Amino acid sequence: MSCWNQTYECMSREEMRKVQSERLIKTVKRVYENVPTYRKKMQEKGILPGDIKSVDDLKNLPFTYKQDLRDTYPYGLFAVPMSEIVRVHASSGTTGKKTVVGYTKNDLDVWSEVIARTFTAAGAGKDSFLQVSYGYGLFTGGLGAHYGGEKLGATVIPTSSGNTKLQLSIMQDFGTTHIACTPSYALYLAEEMEELGIKRSDLKLQAGIFGAEPWSESMRQEIQDRLKIKAFDIYGLSEVIGPGVAFECDYQNGMHIPEDHFIPEIIDPDTGEVLPEGSKGEIVFTTITKEGLPLIRYRTRDLSSLNYDKCECGRTAVRMSKVTGRTDDMLIIRGVNVFPSQVESVLLSIGETAPHYMLVVDRKDNLDTLEIQVEITPSLFSDEVKKLEDVEKKISKEINSTLGISAKIKLVEPKTIQRSEGKAKRVIDKRVIY
Amino acid sequence: MLVKQISVFLENKSGRLADVTRTLADNNINICAMSIADTTDFGILRLIVNKPEDAERFLSEQQFTVSCTSVIAIGVEDKPGGLAKALDILHDNGISIEYMYAFVGKTGNEAFVILRVENPETAIETLLKSGIEILPSDKIYCA
Numbered sequence: 001m002s003c004w005n006q007t008y009e010c011m012s013r014e015e016m017r018k019v020q021s022e023r024l025i026k027t028v029k030r031v032y033e034n035v036p037t038y039r040k041k042m043q044e045k046g047i048l049p050g051d052i053k054s055v056d057d058l059k060n061l062p063f064t065y066k067q068d069l070r071d072t073y074p075y076g077l078f079a080v081p082m083s084e085i086v087r088v089h090a091s092s093g094t095t096g097k098k099t100v101v102g103y104t105k106n107d108l109d110v111w112s113e114v115i116a117r118t119f120t121a122a123g124a125g126k127d128s129f130l131q132v133s134y135g136y137g138l139f140t141g142g143l144g145a146h147y148g149g150e151k152l153g154a155t156v157i158p159t160s161s162g163n164t165k166l167q168l169s170i171m172q173d174f175g176t177t178h179i180a181c182t183p184s185y186a187l188y189l190a191e192e193m194e195e196l197g198i199k200r201s202d203l204k205l206q207a208g209i210f211g212a213e214p215w216s217e218s219m220r221q222e223i224q225d226r227l228k229i230k231a232f233d234i235y236g237l238s239e240v241i242g243p244g245v246a247f248e249c250d251y252q253n254g255m256h257i258p259e260d261h262f263i264p265e266i267i268d269p270d271t272g273e274v275l276p277e278g279s280k281g282e283i284v285f286t287t288i289t290k291e292g293l294p295l296i297r298y299r300t301r302d303l304s305s306l307n308y309d310k311c312e313c314g315r316t317a318v319r320m321s322k323v324t325g326r327t328d329d330m331l332i333i334r335g336v337n338v339f340p341s342q343v344e345s346v347l348l349s350i351g352e353t354a355p356h357y358m359l360v361v362d363r364k365d366n367l368d369t370l371e372i373q374v375e376i377t378p379s380l381f382s383d384e385v386k387k388l389e390d391v392e393k394k395i396s397k398e399i400n401s402t403l404g405i406s407a408k409i410k411l412v413e414p415k416t417i418q419r420s421e422g423k424a425k426r427v428i429d430k431r432v433i434y
Numbered sequence: 435m436l437v438k439q440i441s442v443f444l445e446n447k448s449g450r451l452a453d454v455t456r457t458l459a460d461n462n463i464n465i466c467a468m469s470i471a472d473t474t475d476f477g478i479l480r481l482i483v484n485k486p487e488d489a490e491r492f493l494s495e496q497q498f499t500v501s502c503t504s505v506i507a508i509g510v511e512d513k514p515g516g517l518a519k520a521l522d523i524l525h526d527n528g529i530s531i532e533y534m535y536a537f538v539g540k541t542g543n544e545a546f547v548i549l550r551v552e553n554p555e556t557a558i559e560t561l562l563k564s565g566i567e568i569l570p571s572d573k574i575y576c577a
Contacts, residue, residue, distance in 0.1 A: 376443050376499045383441035383478055383503045383550070384532050385471045410475050413445045415497050 004120035004152070005113070008260040009315045013308070016316070019260050021054040023288035028052045028061065031294050034079040037068055038296065058263065058286060059274050063297045066099060069239065074100040078293055085292050090138040091238045091337060098138070101238045102292040108147060110289050114244035114258045115148020121249040121256065121313075122209050122232040124178045126153030129204070131171060133181035134212065135161040140242030141212055141335070145180040148244060154178070161185070164192050172202050179208045182335045183215040183223060183231070187366035190226040205229050211236065211243055212335040213368075214323060216432070220252075222366075233322065239298055240285045246320050251312050254319030261289045264320060265297070266306050269327040280305045282327050283320060301327045331427060333361060334368045336405045340426035343372060346398045350391070351380055356417045362430040370407040372399065375414050435558050436504035437571050438486035439548065442479040443499040446472065454479060454498065461492045466576040467548060469535035480535070482507075482548060484575040506549045506557055507574045509567040512538065516545060523564045524549075529557050546574060 003009040011019070029049040031038040041062040042048070051057065069077060078085065086105050090098035103111065124130060130149040134141030142160055149156040157174055159167050161181070168189065170176070179186070186208050193200075205227060211234035223231040235255050236243035240262055246255035257264050262285045266275045269282040283304040284297050302323040310316050331338045340359055347355055360371040372395070380391050392409040399407045418425060444450045451470075458465060458481075467482040483489045486502060493500045510516035517536070524531065532550040539546050546569065551557045558568055 378499060378501065381441075381443050381499045381501055383439070383480060383501055385473060385478060386532075388443075388476070388478070389473065411443070412476075413443060413450075413497075414499055416445065 002120060002125075003315065004117040008258070009117060009256070009317050011316060013316060016259055017055055020263055020288060023260070024055055024058065024263065024286065025049075025052055027286070027288050027290075027294050028296070030079050030291075031296060035077055035294075037072055037077055038062075055263065058265065058297070061286075061296050063272065063284070063299050064295050065299050066239070066301075069099045073098075075102065077295075078102050080104055080291055087143075088138075089140045089143070089238055089242065091140075099239065101140075101242075104291040107241070107290050107292045110261055111144055111241050111244060112147045112151035114241065114247075114261060115144060116152040117256075117258060118209060118232075118234055118244050118247035119149060119152050119154065119178065121247050121315075122178065122207050123230070123250070124149075124152060124154055124207070128152075128154040128177045128206075129157060129175050130154040131157040131159055131167070131174075131176040131179045133159050133161055133167060133179060133185060134243075135335075139335075140236070140238045141180075144236070144242035144244060145209075149180075164189065165196070168192060168196065168198055171205065172198065175204045177204050177206045179205065180234075181208070181210065182212045183210040183219055184213065184334065184363075184366050184368065186210055186223050186227060186231070187219070190223070191365070193227075200228050207232060209234050209247070213332045219366075235320065235323070237300060237302075239293075239295060240287060240300075241290065245285065249311060249313040249315060253311070254307050254321055256311070256315050256317040256319055259317055262287055264306055264318065266304070269301075269303075277308060278305060280321075280324070283323075301330065303327060329427060331359065331361060331429065333370050333405055336403060338370075338403055338405065342403055343399065343426075346395065346402050347374065350395055350398065351377055355380070356414075356419075357426065358417045358428060359426055360428045360430065363432070368431065370405060371410055372407050373410045373412045373417060375417055376411050377414070380411075435506075435568050435570060436554055437482065437507045437548070437569070437574050439503050439505045439550075440481045440483060440486055440489050440493070441501045441503060442481070442493060444470075444477045444479050446475055446477060451479065453496070454493065457492055457496050457498075458483065458489060461488060463489050463492070464576050466574060467535065467537040467546065469533075469548075471533065480533075480548075482574060503550065504554060506551065506554055506561070507569040508547050508549065508561060509539070509544045509569050509573075510547055512543055512545045517547060520547065520561065520566050523561060523566065524551070524557065527556075527560045529553070529560060540576075 032049045084104050085102040087103045090100045132145045136142030207230045209232045220231045232248045235246040246257045248255050265284045266281040275281045283300050287294050303325045305321045307319045355377050356375040358373045362369045395409045464484045469480045471478045490502050534549045536547045
């Protein structure tokens with residue numbers, strides 16, 4: 001077993017606390033001085049930067065929400081002048097507004113560092129051939145993995161997503177040893193290989209680093225069996241940095257968090273109280289080295305738990321469990337974050353009133369499918385099939401351009417979608433993931 | 435000169451068509467002609483009934499999505515070439531048909547054809563000029 005950064009990945013808990021405390025103090029000072037939103041949040045709680053003396057004081061700091069990023073769209077939470085920002089990425093946001101994140105040169109270094117740790121933990125090194133099949137673009141997956149791979153010294157093959165046949169032939173010809181993509185795409189690759197008659201012996205593939213969507217242990221087994229590789233889980237979110245916020249080691253027993261960069265907490269999503277070690281709750285991150293967009297106690301809405309026991313791999317870095325759900329209604333469909341409210345705003349833009357709708361998510365042949373059932377309204381109805389099909393096409397097209405995913409639109413009769421008292425139930429998730 | 439047609443949105447699931455016909459029966463509405471256009475997920479049921487306003491109201495009350503459209507009813511000779519003659523006239527005049535369906539009248543000498551076109555007024559004028567019989571509601575609506 002080897003680490004990319006033995007010092008930080010294996011340091012004692014006491015030493016780590018010292019590092020975290022020092023960096024947290026600096027970060028709090030930085031955001032207080034440079035980000036009006038934070039200054040206001042802290043003033044409201046009656047906290048001054050000087051009140052933060054160690055990680056123990058973290059619990060007194062205010063939370064940051066996705067909404068804070070939206071309210072200050074696009075650059076309002078940045079803590080440095082734009083001249084120091086060398087890259088931006090964005091995640092798909094609700095109602096067309098994206099969540100924009102920015103990186104300084106140093107932030108990109110940190111990001112590459114945590115990805116290098118990730119790939120090292122998955123057995124990759126400078127002799128490896130790393131195929132990055134995450135999408136390149138505003139999405140953090142592709143470029144994040146790319147630069148981390150280069151920092152590691154591996155030979156990076158930037159195939160980006162799509163064009164599966166080409167991906168497979170490159171994999172054969174270029175001698176790919178490691179692949180980074182979504183787990184569902186890994187299974188799709190396995191299927192295509194079988195279909196095209198590509199033999200496993202034609203490939204040098206050893207391991208895959210899979211993330212950007214939830215996946216189960218049984219899916220891991222299937223990937224490992226069919227591709228004959230070891231499948232590693234990776235976690236991340238663009239707000240914190242992108243992929244590399246947590247990653248699995250050889251023991252595949254929880255994902256290590258580079259705590260010298262991101263401090264995790266588990267809180268009760270309702271009360272905001274920090275929960276005792278081992279509890280399940282919402283995972284919250286504080287970045288302590290980021291310059292461009294430092295975030296204090298960022299509410300991920302992901303449910304997880306933390307394990308501080310030293311891992312068999314030798315790393316002392318805390319491990320987070322697989323995310324077992326969300327505290328909000330966000331769905332991850334084929335790696336894309338989808339909020340039902342986005343669908344609602346699309347429907348509003350098409351009809352005079354928003355009809356009742358339901359998102360039915362399923363997984364067929366290992367790929368997520370989304371069906372949107374829309375109740376017909378008198379204004380959408382026509383006696384001509386062509387016009388109704390046009391309505392379906394229009395909704396589908398709008399969904400695709402707003403959310404970036406394809407969905408099957410199914411018009412249904414009024415009052416057939418389940419009504420509920422209080423919060424409307426908008427999602428039927430048939431995927432068996434956990 | 436136009437005839438009222440009732441259209442109903444139906445999901446493709448068993449029993450829905452029966453629900454429509456039962457609603458009409460319970461309210462003493464007689465179906466004179468009907469047709470269904472179907473796709474994978476849904477169908478549009480089109481009906482000519484003796485009391486279209488009542489039908490629209492009762493079906494709406496039962497939560498069906500209903501609309502009322504004006505269509506043209508023509509009478510054609512119930513023999514080979516009867517329909518072809520009418521359709522040729524429409525074609526020659528550049529009038530395209532959105533959809534149509536036919537049924538046989540009670541006397542049996544004449545076939546009734548329901549036509550939905552984009553511009554009914556022009557179509558009626560054209561058809562009349564060519565001697566095609568346009569049927570008024572009272573001749574189409576059954577008792």
